[in-house]
Amino acid sequence: MAEVKLFGAWGSPYCCRIEVALKLKGVEYEFIDEDVHNKKSPSLLKYNPVHKKVPVLVHNGKPICESLVILEYIDETWEEGPSLLPKDPYERAMVRFWTKFLDEKCMPAMRKACLSRGEEQERAKEESTELLKFLEGTVSGKKFFGGDNIGMVDIVANFISYWFIIGQELVGLQVLTKEKFPKLGEWMDEYLNTIIIKENLPPKDKLTAMFQARFEAAATATATAAAAGGGGGGGGAPK
Template identity: 50%
Template sequence: MAEEVKLFRTWSSPYALRIVWALKLKGIEFETIFEDITNKSPLLLQHNPAHAKVPVLLHNGKPVCESLIILEYIDETWTHNPPLLPQDPLEKASSRFWAHFGDHKLMESIWNVFTSQGKEQEEAMATSIENLKLIDEQLKGKKFFNGNAIGYLDLALGWMANLISILEEIISVELIHTDKFPHLSSWIQNFSDDPVIIECWPPRDKMVTKFQIMRDNYLTRSICQVKPA
């Protein structure tokens, strides 16, 4: 039986992009179904009733949800090269730990910088810098997180290589100075140089417009909370 691989994604989701990259790196043919998150399809709701979110990978009719879980599924299902996760349990635990850290502490702190201003933004900057330092340390002496090839943790943290510079552009703040984060800066370059990675980035101008609107909405809401009409 021919394999059926379908990916439900949106054009902009950094979580879904992880799966696009992983499938392309593994050389898996797949069909893409673009979702509109303001008008989700009945199929998406059927395949991910608990969250109704992208990405969803549909493999021979069976859904797999949550991007980090899908990455592991891809690596365990199509075991040929390149491997995504390291084999050693300790290195594997470390990759999972930093992926989790990226999705929670790091993303939250950077998001707080992006959706605030003044003193609140300064505090969020300090937290983001602490978090980025921890990531920078993981990359000392390495091209990618697990050596010389792109793997699970590179894909999990891949959003940093594109999204941070978009957010920086919108708020005119520099988060990742090359001097402050030399290893992270080199990694961003190495990661972005890979043709599989670069061909999948969403259009930058559309991303800037989308995130500019999001920031404006956040700031309007936050002003309304302080000074109700």
């Protein structure tokens, strides 16, 4: 029997992606909850010496790092479950395009929209809005980004449907609303109401408290930078 361990962190959207994929495939695994912001375990540092981040999937003693890489590994290793990526090479390329877009473009902009202040925040809000328009177009006419079933793009877009919504509510933003993005709104409802997804979301109150602490730290960093004459601008947004 395969031994599958997931080094993760309870509130991380990256780790949640892996849990969802393993559950969709029906793979049993052990979850090791890392305190990545205070003390990383020697095992995590051993398995991911390059990035020193979670998630890390350890399959029969062999580590796989980086959530997008792990998702493809899961899809190829446990072929019997529902497919996370399509078989067609062009369709696969499109999945990789959108997941890269989500991680490299959307995630940083949306994070900055929540954590920065002033002009920097205004720019991040505008950028997020422009990026979300692309996603609105892509999901239009479909139940999920993957078609009728949840696929890798849906799983990777998880942070938009839950983490960002909680974040923007806390900060008082109106970037992603059902009025501005009706198709994304429908997708979020479908996605979040799917049993496996719903059961794997971190508790809202716990996540809200974690975000609150981060936002306060970001605000303090901005105020300190401004007082020191550094201009602030919210650039000190912590991870």
